[in-house]
Amino acid sequence: MSNSQSLSATLLSVFRRDLVIAFRQRSDMLNPIVFFLMVVTMMPLGISPQASTLAQLAPGLLWVIALLACLLSLDGLFRTDYDDGTLEQLILSPQPLYFIVIIKALVHWLTTGLPLTLVAPLLGVLLALPSDGFIPLWLSLLLGTLTLSFVGAIGAALTVSLRKGGLLLSLIIMPLYVPVLIFGASTVRSAVEGIPYTGALAVLGMFCALALMLAPLAIVGALKMSVQE
Amino acid sequence: MAALTTHSTDHKTNTALLTFKQFGCTRDSRVLFEGIDFDIYAGDVVQVEGPNGTGKTTLLRALTRLLPDYEGEILWRGKTLSHAHYDFLSQLLFIGHLPGIKKTLTPRENLAFLSSLNGTSTLSDIDDALAQVGLYGYEDMPCYQLSAGQNRRIALARLYLTKALVWVLDEPYTAVDVAGIKKLEALFEYHAKQGGCVILTSHQPPNIRDLKHLSLTDYSGGDSSSASVIEGAYDE
Amino acid sequence: MGWQWFHQLGSPRWFYEKTSRWMPWIGAIALILLVVGAVWGLAYAPVDAKQGNSYRIIYIHVPAAFLALAGYYIMAIAGAVGIIWQMKLSYTVMRSAAPIGATLTFIALVTGAVWGKPTWGTWWVWDARITSMLILFFLYLGVMALQGAYQNQNTANKAGAILALVGTINIPIIYKSVDWWFTLHQPATLKLTGESSIDPSMAYPLLIMIAGFYGLYAWLLMHWTRMDILHSEQKTAWVKALVSSK
Numbered sequence: 001m002s003n004s005q006s007l008s009a010t011l012l013s014v015f016r017r018d019l020v021i022a023f024r025q026r027s028d029m030l031n032p033i034v035f036f037l038m039v040v041t042m043m044p045l046g047i048s049p050q051a052s053t054l055a056q057l058a059p060g061l062l063w064v065i066a067l068l069a070c071l072l073s074l075d076g077l078f079r080t081d082y083d084d085g086t087l088e089q090l091i092l093s094p095q096p097l098y099f100i101v102i103i104k105a106l107v108h109w110l111t112t113g114l115p116l117t118l119v120a121p122l123l124g125v126l127l128a129l130p131s132d133g134f135i136p137l138w139l140s141l142l143l144g145t146l147t148l149s150f151v152g153a154i155g156a157a158l159t160v161s162l163r164k165g166g167l168l169l170s171l172i173i174m175p176l177y178v179p180v181l182i183f184g185a186s187t188v189r190s191a192v193e194g195i196p197y198t199g200a201l202a203v204l205g206m207f208c209a210l211a212l213m214l215a216p217l218a219i220v221g222a223l224k225m226s227v228q229e
Numbered sequence: 230m231a232a233l234t235t236h237s238t239d240h241k242t243n244t245a246l247l248t249f250k251q252f253g254c255t256r257d258s259r260v261l262f263e264g265i266d267f268d269i270y271a272g273d274v275v276q277v278e279g280p281n282g283t284g285k286t287t288l289l290r291a292l293t294r295l296l297p298d299y300e301g302e303i304l305w306r307g308k309t310l311s312h313a314h315y316d317f318l319s320q321l322l323f324i325g326h327l328p329g330i331k332k333t334l335t336p337r338e339n340l341a342f343l344s345s346l347n348g349t350s351t352l353s354d355i356d357d358a359l360a361q362v363g364l365y366g367y368e369d370m371p372c373y374q375l376s377a378g379q380n381r382r383i384a385l386a387r388l389y390l391t392k393a394l395v396w397v398l399d400e401p402y403t404a405v406d407v408a409g410i411k412k413l414e415a416l417f418e419y420h421a422k423q424g425g426c427v428i429l430t431s432h433q434p435p436n437i438r439d440l441k442h443l444s445l446t447d448y449s450g451g452d453s454s455s456a457s458v459i460e461g462a463y464d465e
Numbered sequence: 466m467g468w469q470w471f472h473q474l475g476s477p478r479w480f481y482e483k484t485s486r487w488m489p490w491i492g493a494i495a496l497i498l499l500v501v502g503a504v505w506g507l508a509y510a511p512v513d514a515k516q517g518n519s520y521r522i523i524y525i526h527v528p529a530a531f532l533a534l535a536g537y538y539i540m541a542i543a544g545a546v547g548i549i550w551q552m553k554l555s556y557t558v559m560r561s562a563a564p565i566g567a568t569l570t571f572i573a574l575v576t577g578a579v580w581g582k583p584t585w586g587t588w589w590v591w592d593a594r595i596t597s598m599l600i601l602f603f604l605y606l607g608v609m610a611l612q613g614a615y616q617n618q619n620t621a622n623k624a625g626a627i628l629a630l631v632g633t634i635n636i637p638i639i640y641k642s643v644d645w646w647f648t649l650h651q652p653a654t655l656k657l658t659g660e661s662s663i664d665p666s667m668a669y670p671l672l673i674m675i676a677g678f679y680g681l682y683a684w685l686l687m688h689w690t691r692m693d694i695l696h697s698e699q700k701t702a703w704v705k706a707l708v709s710s711k
Contacts, residue, residue: 013346083327154631257617
């Protein structure tokens with residue numbers, strides 16, 4: 001049996017299917033970005049429209065809001081698959097669930113974290129982020145949101161069988177996001193202040209690698225638990 | 230003499246595909262059934278019977294190990310299921326209450342995806358399978374435009390595509406008309422004859438030759454149900 | 466069978482009966498240690514040159530913070546044992562550990578604030594240790610909320626255990642990150658429990674208090690586990706016999 005070949009075939013099929021579903025429900029994909037934009041708009045209204053004040057807060061604000069937008073999008077990650085029985089079929093596939101789960105979290109990132117990252121510089125302009133901060137913001141979000149998707153998927157898997165899992169998901173996952181937030185925001189801030197930021201970026205990369213390796217283990221366990229409900 | 234007969238049943242064709250040994254399930258400290266000893270051979274079609282709430286679905290889910298907490302043992306070709314898990318899964322097709330059909334996809338896409346989880350199918354195979362369940366002409370329509378029964382039949386179309394030996398079907402007749410049921414039953418008999426086995430639950434009695442019955446009322450905890458949780462000391 | 470003892474360990478009844486004998490001893494030892502430590506620390510330990518008498522709150526703050534962190538690991542290990550060996554008792558311990566740990570974390574936070582007022586003139590300072598403690602508190606709350614959300618006890622146990630294990634991997638990362646963050650942003654003089662050498666006359670009562678808190682923790686954990694066992698095993702013969710004999 002050409003098992004390795006059929007593994008890649010299965011993974012490709014999961015990847016393609018999730019992308020197709022995401023694109024057929026484009027409006028769902030837009031929601032986190034619109035949320036990001038709206039909350040950013042609230043900031044000058046709530047704090048101060050003065051560019052100097054905003055510039056000082058921008059790195060942290062952008063990161064916190066991106067994190068929240070990511071968090072809001074997580075609830076749907078396994079929800080429909082659970083509701084229509086696809087999750088059972090995925091678990092019963094002879095192919096390792098570990099890899100299937102990696103693909104699913106990856107697609108989640110491609111359809112939420114990556115678009116957020118892409119629009120973030122535009123929102124940086126709205127918050128008067130100094131120009132030195134744009135590339136670090138972009139790079140830190142690129143690595144950071146990938147971590148957020150994988151760590152968040154643990155929460156999504158743990159709460160998928162609960163009817164009202166959304167808020168609970170945020171509660172259990174937000175504390176786990178603290179390190180990513182710290183290093184993400186500090187990458188941008190360092191760059192703005194003219195301090196080397198590659199160190200913080202490297203730590204973000206390490207978090208990302210750790211999350212890619214370890215989070216799927218917890219997700220697999222949580223999904224198998226969830227179908228027992 | 231006895232030794233001789235047991236030896237002869239060990240021959241290839243007669244080795245049970247699945248063996249339940251003192252098998253039982255407990256949910257929320259209520260014994261659903263216990264002490265099941267049952268063999269399923271290649272060529273068997275088994276109906277799991279019992280009134281609502283006796284644990285038919287639980288039995289099927291425990292068999293697929295979607296519910297891993299059960300008492301006793303299940304053997305797959307003589308090996309403990311947990312040790313032969315992947316071999317078992319590669320020979321398993323499970324269709325539960327939830328058919329695993331995505332509404333935003335078309336029947337063709339749904340079927341292509343589901344069959345890719347265990348093997349691959351060509352497009353013409355998929356279209357043939359859809360025609361078999363009466364969905365010819367609906368291949369490219371989004372599933373949210375189809376009825377609940379049609380959606381269920383997409384899942385059943387997998388039966389025409391799969392190479393799996395063991396079919397575990399929870400209420401396959403739901404939302405299928407009389408002609409459809411007849412066709413399914415013919416398919417089950419054919420699959421059994423090819424050396425596979427079918428384990429199903431159903432409200433109406435299937436009209437299948439040599440149908441085997443596994444009646445859960447024979448194994449229910451019954452009045453003594455509380456007695457068996459009393460010790461409760463060992464959680465296994 | 467060599468595993469007999471292990472299964473016995475997993476038996477709630479066995480646990481209940483064994484701990485019935487241990488409980489008074491552990492309780493007594495913990496009480497003695499706590500009384501000795503508290504009297505020594507509050508009345509006899511010397512006054513701090515800089516902080517005066519207000520430093521004495523460390524005799525509660527430090528042991529509580531200690532046990533709050535250790536308690537999370539105890540909870541997670543209990544959860545891991547539950548997952549690996551399907552041991553119901555272990556899950557019971559995990560469930561009991563969560564509220565105790567959360568309470569200790571809360572005590573550490575409050576005593577930290579009380580200490581902060583005379584020291585810095587404000588109830589709350591975003592200090593690395595306090596911030597880490599606050600996040601630990603959130604982690605406890607998350608585990609408890611998740612367990613509470615499930616109707617099915619079995620699922621609740623597994624969910625709690627998985628989240629607790631994820632937390633244990635994250636806690637060192639969170640602590641290190643927060644530490645790093647504050648060394649970057651704040652002068653080191655604000656450290657709550659500075660590394661400045663502590664005089665033995667102050668340290669001994671502190672060590673006694675930490676030992677006393679460990680004893681108290683063990684006692685509380687056993688007590689809550691026993692209560693939980695009685696509740697979940699209330700239909701069994703031995704619990705009925707136990708209740709009727711009282």
